[in-house]
Amino acid sequence: MLKTAENQRLANGWDDGRAKGMSESEKLLYRSNLLGSDKRITNYGGGNTSAKAMETDPLSGEAVEVLWVKGSGGDVGSIRMDGFATLYMDKLNALKGVYRGPEFEDEMVGYLPHCTFNLNPRAASIDTPLHAYVPKKHVDHMHPDAIIAIAASQNSKALTQEIFGDEIGWLPWKRPGYELGLWLETFCRENPNAKGVILESHGLFTWADDARECYELTLRVIQQAMDWFAERTAGVPAFGGAKHQSLPADQRRDVASRLMPAIRGMISGQQAMVGHFDDSDAVLEFVNARNMEPLAALGTSCPDHFLRTKIRPLVVAFDPARPDVDATLAGLADAVAAYRADYAAYYDRCKHPDSPALRDPNAVVYLVPGVGMITFARDKATARISGEFYVNAINVMRGASSVSTYVGLPEQEAFDIEYWLLEEAKLQRMPKPKSLAGRVALVTGGAGGIGSATAERYLAEGACVMLADIDAAALADTGAALAKRHGKDVVRTVAMNVTDETAVAAAYAVMAVEFGGVDILVSNAGIASSAPVEDTSLALWNKNMDILSTGYFLVSRAAFRMMRAQDMGGSIIFVASKNGLAASPNASAYCTAKAAEIHLARCLALEGAEAGIRVNVVNPDAVLRGSKIWSGEWLDQRASTYKTDKEGLEEMYRQRSMLKRSVYPEDIAEAAYFFASDHASKSTGNILNVDAGNVQAFTR
Template structure:
C-alpha cells in the first residue's frame, strides 16, 4: 500500500488578508514558515527560500536589487527575519567574473560576505548562488519526500519527464555550491518556460515572480508527485512485503529499554550520547520488510538526509518471532565493532589529502526488526531530528523502489559531503559543549522546590532531565515551566512512587526509551513527620522508612543496574538532611530514616567506585521555599516544637544558623550540580552540608 502521507492533500495555507500589508521580505518569511510547517514539503533545517527585492542602498540612497535568502543554518518552518542573509545582486553577479572553475568553487563562499547588504550579520549559505542566478524574483528549494523519491530513482530523468513534462526540468547530481548555481543559471537560460527543476539525489527548485505564486507552484508540483506515487503504488507491497511481525507497543518499548543503554555505552566513547526511539507505522513497515537490509545498506540520497544519518544504519540482529534480548545484547558488541571497522575502511578508501580527521565511527541509526528505530547523537534534539531524517529516507526508498530502483549517493560523493571542508569549518565554529551536555538525569521529588531547582540547574548545563514524582498536577506544571525555557526535547515526566518496585523499574525504562539511559540520579523524594516517640505510630515510622530509606534503596538499585549496563560510570546524589547527622526533638522517625539514607550512600559509594559510579550526599536544613514537606503538618509541628508561629519559623532557622542566612532550593541545587558534574570527578562517599552552618551537623 502507498504511504498514507503520499495520498493526503497538501493544504494551501496562504491568507491574502494577512499577507497583503507585508513587505516583500516579510512575505518571504511568511512563505518560508508556511512551507516549513509541513514535513511532507521539507524536512527540519532542509531547503531554503529567497526573494529579490528592490531597496534603498543605505550607503548612497540609490535603489538596488537585494537578494534575501535563508542564511546558513536554521529552519524555514521556525526561522525569523534575522534568519535571512541579504546581499547585493550586482555584487553576486560580479562574482562570475572572479570564479576560477570547479576546482576552486569552495573559495567562492569566502567572497559572499563581500556582497552583504546593510551589514547583515547572518552568514550566507552555500546555496546562495543557486537562488541568485535563477532569473525570477522568488525561488523555493525544498526537500519533499515525493520529489526526492523521483530524484533518487535509477531512471530519475525519465520519471521527471513522465510526471511533469517540460514544466519541470532535471539536472544530474552535483554537490551544492557555486558550480551548481551556474548549472541552474544555464538551465534557466535554455529553458525559459520551465517553472522549476529536479536535482538528482537532492531536491526541488521552483520559481515565480510573485511570492504567493511561488508558494502555490511549490505546493502544486509536490502534490502532483504525491498523487502520481499514490496511483503507481496501489496494491504494491512496500519494500518487498513484510517478513516480520511487530511486537506489541509495550513489548517494543521494553526491548528498546534494554537495548538503548547498552548501545549508548558502546557509542559514547568520545562524548556522552543521547538516544531517541521511534516506532511509528512508517518505521515498523520498513524494519519488518523483506528488502530492508538491502535498502539500508545503500544509504540515503539527499545530502541533508545523509549528513544527519551517516553512510548507512546498523541493522540489529533481532528476531521478533523469537524475542531473545539476551542473545541480541551478547551479539551487539561485535556488531558495533564491525560497523566501526566498516566506517573506518570507508574513510580510508575515500579520504583526500586535505580531508579532516576521521570523526566518530559509530552508527547514528539502529534498525530493529519488529521493534523500531533507535538514533543516537550528541543531544536529544539532534537524535530526534536524525530519526526524522531517516523516516524521510524511508519514504524516499519506498517511492523510488516501487516505481524504479532506489539508489543512494555514490560512496565518494557521500564522503566528499560528509568531510567537506566547509562542513568541517561549520563544525569547528560550534560552541563548546556545556558541562553536562549529553548527560541524562533522573530527579525524584522532581516537582518540589529542591527537585525542580536541581532539574533547572542541570538543564542550564545541557543535561536532559526526567522528573519523577507522585503529584501529576505539580509534575505537569513544573515540566511546562522548564520546557518553555529549555525546550520540550530535554524534559520528561513520570509518575513514580519510590516505594513501589515495579513503578521504579517502569520509570527507569521510560528514561531509557526517552533518552537512552541514565548518568545522574538525584534521590530527593521526601516526606517529614514530627511527634514525640510515644506518639509515633508504627504507620508513621514505616512511612518514613519506606520513603526515605527503602525508596532511596530502590531507585539507587535501578540506577546502578542501568549504569553498569552502560559502563560509563555515573553520579548518584542523595538529598538527605542535617537531621541525618544531628538529632532533633520529636522527629525520631524522620531523623532515623535520614541517617539510614546517609549510611546507604556510604555503602553504595563502596560498591560503585570500581564501576566509576560516584555516590555523594547533600544535607540541607530548613529549606522552606517551595518545599512540599513544609506545606503540610510538618510546618505546624516544627513550629510547635520550637514554640514559634508559622511566620516566625524561618526567622528561627536563619538565626540559629552560624551564618545567619536562609537556605534556598537553588543552594541545594548548586551542591547537587557539583556532585553530578566533573568538578567532583574524584569525590565519592562525601557529604556537603548546605545548612548555613550547624555545629551539631559537622561531619567530623
C-alpha cells in the same frame, strides 16, 4: 504510497488578507514559515527560500537589488527575519568574474561576506548562488519525500519528464555550490518556460516573480508527485513485502529499553550520547520488510539525509519471531565494532590529502526488526531529528523502489559532502558543549522546590531530565514549566512511588526509551514528620523508613543496574538532611531514616567505585521556600516545637545558623550540580552540608 502523504492533500495556507501590505522580504518570511510547517514539503533544517527585492542602499541612498536568502543553519519553518542573509545582487553577479572553475568553487564561499548588504551578520549558506542566479524574484528549494523519491530513482530523468513534462526540468547530481548555481542559471536561460527543476539525488527548485505564485507552484508540483505515486504504487507491496511481524507495542518498548543503554555505553567513548526511539508505522513497515537490509546498505541519497544519519544504518540482529534480547545483547559489541571498522574503511577509501580527521565512527541509526528504530546523537533534539531524517529516507526508498530502482548517492560523493572542508568549518564554529551535554538525569521528588530547582540547573547545563514524583498534578505543572523554558525534547515526567519496586523499574524503562539511559540520579523524594517518640505510631515510623530509606535503596539499585549496563560510570546524589547527622527533638522517625539514607550512600560509594559510579550526599537544612514538606502539619509541628509561629519559623532558622542566612532550593541545586559535574569527578562518599552552618552537623 508514500506514508508522508497520509491520504491528505497539501493545504494552501496563503491568506491574502494577512499578506496585504507586506514587503517582499516579509512575504518571503511568511512563505517560508508556511512551507516549513508541513514536513511533507521539507524536513527540519532542509531546503531554503529566497526573494530578490529593491532596498535602499545605506550609503548611496539609491534603490539596489538585494537577495534575501535563508542563512546558514536555519530552518524555514521557524525562521525569523534575522535568519535571512542579505546580499547585493550586483556584487553576486560580479563574483562570476573571479570564479576560477569547478575545482576552485569552494573558495567562492569566502567572497560571499564581501557581498553583504547593510552589515547583516547572518552568514550566507553554500546554497546562496543557487538562488542568486535563477532569474526570478522568488525561489523555493525544498526536500519533499515524493520529489526525492523521483530524484533517487535509477531513471529519474525519464520519470521527471513523465510526471511533469517540460514544466519541471532535470539536472544530474552535482554537489551544492557555486558551479551548481551557474548550472541553474544556464538551465533557466535555455528553458525559459520551465517553472522548476529536479536535482538528481537532491531535491526540488521552483521559481516565480510573485511570492504567492511561487508558494502555490511549490505546493502544486509536490502534490502532483504525491498523486502520481499514490496511483502508481497502489497495491504494490512496499520493500518486497513483510518478512517479520511487529511485536506488541509494550514489548517493543521493553526491548528498546534493554537495548538502548547497552548501545549507548558502547558508542559514548568520545561524548555521552542521547537516544531516541521510533516505532511509527512507517518505521515498522521498513524494519520488517524483506528488502530492508539490502536497501539500508545502499545508504541514503539526499545530502541532508546522510549528513544527519551517516551513510548507512546498523541493522541489529533480532528476530521478533524468537525474541531473545539476551542473545542480541551478547552480539551487540561485535556488531558495533564491525560497523566502526567498516566506517573507518570507508573513510580510508575516500579520504583526500586535506580531508578532516576521522569523526565518530559509530552508527547514528539502529534498525531493529519487529521493534523499530533507535537513533543516537549528542543531544536529544539531534537524535530525534536524525530519526525524522531517516524516516524521510525510508519514504524515499519506498517510493523509488516501488516504481523503479532506488539509487543511493555514490560513496565518494557521500564522503565528499560528509567530510567537506566547508562542513568541517561549520562544525568548528559550533559553540562548545555545555558541561552536562549528553547527560541524562533522573530527579525524584521532581515536583518539589529542591527537585524542580535541581532540574532547572541541570537543564541549563545541557542535560536531559526525567522528573519523577508521586503527585501527578504537580509533576505535570512542573514538567510543563520546565519544557516551556528549555524545550520539550529535554524534559520528561513519570509518576512514580519510590516505595513501589515495580513502579521504579517501569520508570527506568521509560527513561531508557526516552533518552537512552541514565548518568545522574538525584534521590530527593521525601516526607517529614514530627511527633514525640511516645506519640510516634508504627505506621508513621514505617512511612518514614519506606520513603526515606527503602525508597532511596530502590531507585539507587535500579540506577546501579542501568549504569553498569552502560559501563559509563555515573553520579548518584542523595538529598538527605542536616537531621541525618544532628539529632532533632520530636522527629525520631525522620532523623533516623535520614541517617539510614546517609549510611546507604556510604555503602553504595564503596560498591560503585570500581564502576566509576560516584555516590555523594547533600545535606540541606530549613529549605522552606517551595518545599512541599514545609506545608500543612509538618510546618505547624515544627513551629510548635520551637515555640514560634509560621511567620517566625524561617527567621528562627536563619538566626540559628552560624552564617545567619536562609537556605533556598537553588542552593541545594548548586550542590547537586557540583556532584553531578566533572568538577566532582574525584569525589565520592562525601557529605556536603548546605545549611548556613550548624556545628552539630559537622561531619566527623
